[in-house]
Amino acid sequence: MSENILLSTPQTPLLSVDDVKKWYPVRQSMFASLIQPDKRFVKAIDGVSIQLKKQEIIGLVGESGSGKSTLGELVTLLQTPTEGTITFDGADISSLHGDALKQFRKRVQVIFQDPYATLNQRFTIYRTVVEPLIIHGVRDKGERTRRVKLALTRSGLKPEDDLLNAYPHNLSGGQRQRVSIARAIVLEPDLVVADEPVSMLDVSVRSGILNLLAELRDTIGLTIIFISHDLSTVQNLCDRIAVMYLGRIVEIGPVKQVIERAFHPYTRALLEAVPLVDPDVKRERTNIDSEPPSAIDLPPGCRFSSRCPFVTPECLIAEPELVEMAPGHYVRCIHPRHEPIWY
Amino acid sequence: MDTPLLEVKDLQIEYKGRRSLKAVDRVNFELQLGDNLGIVGESGCGKTTLAKSLLGLLPDNGSVVGGAILWDKTDVSHYSENEWNRLRWSDIALVPQNALSSFNPVYRLRDQIVEAIRAHESISVDDARRRTEKLATMVGIDPQRLMDFPHQLSGGMKQRLVIAMALALNPRLIIADEPTTALDVVVQDRIIRQIVELQNELKFAMIYISHDIAVVAETCHLIAVMYAGQIVEYGLTSAVLKKPIHPYTMGLKNAFPELRVDKPLISIPGHPPNLDPPPTGCRFASRCPFATELCRQSEPPMVELPSGQKAACHYVDRALELRELAAKAETWRQVPAG
Numbered sequence: 004m005s006e007n008i009l010l011s012t013p014q015t016p017l018l019s020v021d022d023v024k025k026w027y028p029v030r031q032s033m034f035a036s037l038i039q040p041d042k043r044f045v046k047a048i049d050g051v052s053i054q055l056k057k058q059e060i061i062g063l064v065g066e067s068g069s070g071k072s073t074l075g076e077l078v079t080l081l082q083t084p085t086e087g088t089i090t091f092d093g094a095d096i097s098s099l100h101g102d103a104l105k106q107f108r109k110r111v112q113v114i115f116q117d118p119y120a121t122l123n124q125r126f127t128i129y130r131t132v133v134e135p136l137i138i139h140g141v142r143d144k145g146e147r148t149r150r151v152k153l154a155l156t157r158s159g160l161k162p163e164d165d166l167l168n169a170y171p172h173n174l175s176g177g178q179r180q181r182v183s184i185a186r187a188i189v190l191e192p193d194l195v196v197a198d199e200p201v202s203m204l205d206v207s208v209r210s211g212i213l214n215l216l217a218e219l220r221d222t223i224g225l226t227i228i229f230i231s232h233d234l235s236t237v238q239n240l241c242d243r244i245a246v247m248y249l250g251r252i253v254e255i256g257p258v259k260q261v262i263e264r265a266f267h268p269y270t271r272a273l274l275e276a277v278p279l280v281d282p283d284v285k286r287e288r289t290n291i292d293s294e295p296p297s298a299i300d301l302p303p304g305c306r307f308s309s310r311c312p313f314v315t316p317e318c319l320i321a322e323p324e325l326v327e328m329a330p331g332h333y334v335r336c337i338h339p340r341h342e343p344i345w346y
Numbered sequence: 347m348d349t350p351l352l353e354v355k356d357l358q359i360e361y362k363g364r365r366s367l368k369a370v371d372r373v374n375f376e377l378q379l380g381d382n383l384g385i386v387g388e389s390g391c392g393k394t395t396l397a398k399s400l401l402g403l404l405p406d407n408g409s410v411v412g413g414a415i416l417w418d419k420t421d422v423s424h425y426s427e428n429e430w431n432r433l434r435w436s437d438i439a440l441v442p443q444n445a446l447s448s449f450n451p452v453y454r455l456r457d458q459i460v461e462a463i464r465a466h467e468s469i470s471v472d473d474a475r476r477r478t479e480k481l482a483t484m485v486g487i488d489p490q491r492l493m494d495f496p497h498q499l500s501g502g503m504k505q506r507l508v509i510a511m512a513l514a515l516n517p518r519l520i521i522a523d524e525p526t527t528a529l530d531v532v533v534q535d536r537i538i539r540q541i542v543e544l545q546n547e548l549k550f551a552m553i554y555i556s557h558d559i560a561v562v563a564e565t566c567h568l569i570a571v572m573y574a575g576q577i578v579e580y581g582l583t584s585a586v587l588k589k590p591i592h593p594y595t596m597g598l599k600n601a602f603p604e605l606r607v608d609k610p611l612i613s614i615p616g617h618p619p620n621l622d623p624p625p626t627g628c629r630f631a632s633r634c635p636f637a638t639e640l641c642r643q644s645e646p647p648m649v650e651l652p653s654g655q656k657a658a659c660h661y662v663d664r665a666l667e668l669r670e671l672a673a674k675a676e677t678w679r680q681v682p683a684g
Contacts, residue, residue, distance in 0.1 A: 210611030276535035278560035
């Protein structure tokens, strides 16, 4: 894994997310809106900034409801932000139209969680993987076949007729996920958003998919946003981790740094909640309440304060800014934890 | 030694169809009260089928075709639906994977639990309500929340109530089928802890089914590793996970990402064999880097070490050497793809 990937580099980032918000209005009955005329919002993303270098793999982690998937959808233009800008390769993506938009769609692809649901059961593997090429106007049939086979090979499958003519139900879970990866890379994109791509797979094939993603970064220069709730998977693949909590990044930094020297109590709680394979080690945990508050009415000040074991009155005054604790390692907490993590 | 609470003997379960398939093939194990057995394996290895058979919940095309399930010395493997109805939940209870679909969305939670209790025991509504409140407190849910409808609770809270429901009739055996798979780590951690605490307190026996070896490492003191319908390794969790003697267990451990353990992830090449018909010899042979002609020809017997740890492998005596080799990625690359 490349070192110092995070240090401010002269290179312009491939993707830049600047103070982006995504608020969903809460539907209210007429009666409720009379009592409480202010419109209420679910603040799924509430001010996120992040920059990605080319060929970087960043892990977005957090509980369900933290906004990690929404961020992935905003970056791929499956949703548009309420506020803020997202710049891809120098262009504001919300301003893209026509050809430029089509080019963007070609260069940014998604891999979803469930390889059973995201493949059309009636399409052969060939048809599944060739579809993006047809949509993006690759007219030459020979060229299409060549590129389908290349994508399948790059995804670790053997592009023989057996496979090309097979249907998803003929394949195992791991093979299906490889097919959805092949479909995502057949257009040779620059950025791939992988939303929990291994969480539904068996352990024995998971590592194969993770290794494959790492390989694709090197061979075809992919930049990857890897969304996961599982810190142990992120550790093995990513250069950086961004920990999200209720719509904001609370800690971000190089993967090793964050795992070994997490400063934010929430990051620590996440790390401590991961079960260990060694049955003789007894974990110690920071006790946090297992239920996050609603993203509609956030507590004032630090949004983690309602669950934080280290909360003080100052925490409730204003939301802390991200502070750089070590090179490239930022934390949104006024009482960062310095004591060693128990392990 | 006491007679075991549950004794599974040479159990064979077959699914009938155009082509029949033995999903569980000659499985043996025993449980005492207070025991805590984790069953791990890939999807399709038969772990869920095994669990279903212990609850009399096999689908219509599935049946026990050999061996026995001795519950309290009685073979229950061919019980009728009526007989199962008396045993299931009151004595053997299930904590299913999907808590979200375990409750009826249009009834209040309390009413559903009360109704379920009263279906099995003749007690008054008031008594049943009191018991429901006690159960909720036991799993860390404020009894007030019982007046809510299922959609008002988070996934983690619903999963806790499912556990509470399983405990409602004081069963002697709880079968938990991937009870935390759909949950976040923090919630999962809470629930695992809760299960362990409840078990220590109430002393029921438990079978915990999971594909996550770390979760099993933390919850169970016994572990059975299943592969292609059979138990391939069995023993104390600490022994099996630290010093596996079956190459499949070694492979599973390699493939499992561990926080703060800097190791390359090695996946097990290939995929489980088709069981129709099962391959001759060892079922893992096609994916095993150490397989020899012997392995492909003859099925390995279960070999037991003096410590009680056992594995179905011809080369249990070479385990020390195999473990070292299995930790290297190149070892697994030698397996012919196919």
